[in-house]
Amino acid sequence: MLDLKLEEESEEGRAQRLWLRLKDKKRILIIVDDLWSEIHLMDIGIRLDNVNRRRWKILVATRNEHVCNLMDCQKKIHLGLLSEDESWTLFQKLARIDDEFCELLDGVPQKVCHECKGLPIAIKTMASSLKGKHNIEWQSTLAKLMDSKVFHDHEGRVMDDLKCLKSSFDCLQNRETELIFLMCCMFPEDYHIPIEDLMRYAIGLRLGRTYSLQSTRNLVQAHINKLLDSCLLMHGCVKMHDMVRDIALWISRRSDNHKILVSIDKLEDASLRDCFAVSSWWYNKNPIFRQWHSPNLKILLLNINESRSWNSLDISHLTFEGIEELKVFSVTIDYYTSQIIPLLLPPSTQLLTNVRTLRLNGFKFGDISFITSLTRLEVLDLRRSHFNEFPNKIGELKRLKLIDLSLCHIFQKTYNGAIGKCLQLEELYTSTCYPKAYFHEITVDIVTLPKLQRFVLNHPITPEGKKVIQVEDFNISKLKAFKKNIMQIAETISFISLDGGCKNIIPDMVGVVGGMNGLTSLHLASCQKIECIFDATYDFNEDNLICNLVKLRLQRMENLTQLCRDPPMQVLRYLEKLEELEIQHCIRLCNIFPSECTLRNLKILNLSDCGSGEVLFSASVAQRLAQLQNMCISRAPKLEYVFGECYQEHLSSHQYQNHVMLPHLEALKLLYLDNLVGMCPENCQAKWPSQSMKMLVILGCPKLAIPWFNLKVGYDQRQHHLKEVSTH
16 A cells, blocks of 8 residues: 555645655556546556556556547456346345245246346345335336336436336335435535434434434434445445446436436526535536525535635625525535635525524634524534634524534634523534633533533544543532533543542542443543542442443543552442553552452553552453453553462462463553563463464563563464564
C-alpha cells in the first residue's frame, strides 16, 4: 500500500503527489476501477516511460469495452456472465431452496433465475429478496419479470439487466423501506452513506410517525437491515452498488410521489416542478441558483466539495417562496476538508416553517437567529460551523429534539443559557463548541434536562458511545439539589480537576450523583481530593456500585493511594467486567492489585509512572488474568517482578507447573524499569510466554536477565511466534 493521503486542492496537485510516490516503485500493480469513459493516465499521476513500462502492470476495470479500445489496452479479459448451471447453483444457495422446492412450484424458481440472464448482482438480489417467500409471491415475481413492456425506457431499450432489481424492490412490500431505499440514491456513486444522516432525514419526513428519536433510529436501522438482506445495499457500510443506484433512480423518475433529481448544476429546470427530492454534489462547477416553483419538494440536499477553492457559497439571491412544503434542508461541505467558508442564505429562509430537519455543516455564519422562526424544527445539525452566538430564543422551538454542535466554534463572550431552555431535547452533542471557560456553566445548565437520552457534552472528539460527558473544574456537590440528572444514565464520564469534596468514587461520588449504574467508562484526571476508587470502610448501598464498568483511566491523581480500600469480596466482584485499565502518573499508588482481585475479563493494561511495589501481581491474581492481551509497564522504579512468589500466598509451586501464565497475551512492553529482574521469581514454575505472543518490546531495563525472565519454557522455544521484537 502507498499509505498516501491526497490533500492537495487541485487535481494537478494530487496527480503530482501520486506520481512522486509511484516513481520510486520498481514493481507495482495499479488498478484503475470502474471507468465509464477514457481517461489519460498522466492526468491522474500515472506516467509510463521506457523504464517503468516494463515493471508496472495497470489493470483497467470497466463495463464498456469501448473504453479499453480508446485506452489502447494490450489485453482484454472478458468476465462473462454465469452459465445456466452456475447461475442456478448460486440462486439456490442464496434463496435457500432445493430442486424439490422448484418441482413443487412447477419450475417457477428456475424460470426466475433464467430471467436474471447470468448477471451475478441480479441473481444475488433476486434470490435474497425471494428467500422465505410464499408460492404466490414467486409466481407474481415471475410474471413481472416476463412482462418486459414495463421496462422499456423512453428510448425503447429494454433494461434486461435491471428488471430483476426492480422486482426485488417490489418484493420489499413496505412503503417506508422503499422510501429509505430511494433516499440512498440521493448520494453520489460509491458514497458511504452515514446511517445517522438517514435517520435525521427520516425524522424530517416523519417516517413511521414515531415520536421518539431512538424509535426512529431503530426503525431506520430495521429498514436498512431489510435492504441489506435483500442485497439492495452493500454489507460493510451503507453503500449502493452503482447498478442498484441506477434502478433506484429509474424507479424514482417514474414515481408519482417520489421523483428524485440528482447531480444538477442549475436549480431552475422545469423538471424540478414535480420533484419529491433534489440532491446535488458540486465538485468543480459553480452552482447556478434561480427561483423555482416546486410545491411537492420535501428534501433539498446541497453539497460542495473541496476539489476547488471556494471563497464562499452565496445563495442569498435565491428565493424559497416556491418550496414552502420543504421538510428536509441540508447544505454541507465535505467532512474531510478543513476549509470553513461563509454561507450566505436568502432572507426567505425564515419562510421554511415546515422544515423539520435543518443541516448546515462546515460553514461560517454571522447571525443564525433565523433558526428560531422555523417553528416545526425537530433536528438542528450545525456540525463544524462557525457563528457568533447560539440564539437565546432557541427554547421557543417546542418541537426541537436534537441539537448537534459538534466541532462548532461559537464566538459569544458569555454563555447565555440557551441550551438549558430546550426542555424537550432528547439528544445533544456539544463537543468543543464553546470556549473552555464556559464548560462549568454549560454543565450546570444542561445536566438536568429532563428528556435527554443521548449526549456528547464538552468531549474533544465524538466517541463511539452516545451518552458521554466530560466536565472540568466542576463542583459535583451541586448535583445534590437535583433528584434526576444525566450523569445517572451516562455511559462514559470524564472528570478533570473535579471539585466538591469527594474522596472516592464509591460511595462519595456515586452517592452525590444518585447512582451511576449505566457507567461503562470512567476517566479521572487531576482530581486531587480522590484517595481511592472503592472505599469499603464506609457503609454503602449496593445499588450505588458501578456494576458495569468496562474501562477505567486514571491520570495525574496525586493523592490516589489505592484502587480498593479494605475491599470485601462483594466490592471486588464489581471489577470483574473491567476490560481496559490505564493508570498514569499516580505516584502514590501502591498495592494496585490486591490478592483478592478477580480481573478475569481484563484485556488491556497500561501502567506508567506509578509507585507500585516490588511485585505487580500476586501469582494468584496473575493466574486469573486469562484474557489479558496487551500489557505495557513503564517507569515503575521499585518493580522487580511482574508476578509474585507462590509461597507468599501459602500455595505450593506444583499448582502452577502446568499452568500457562497469561495464555492470550499478544503484546508486552517493558519500558524504563530500572530494577526489573524478571517476570517471576524462580519458585513460580508457570509456563510463559504462550504461543499467542506476537510483540515484545524491552527498553531501558538494565537488570533484566536474558534468557529469559526465569521461565520454565524458554524464549528460544517460542521465538518463532513473535512477529516483532525490540530490546535495548
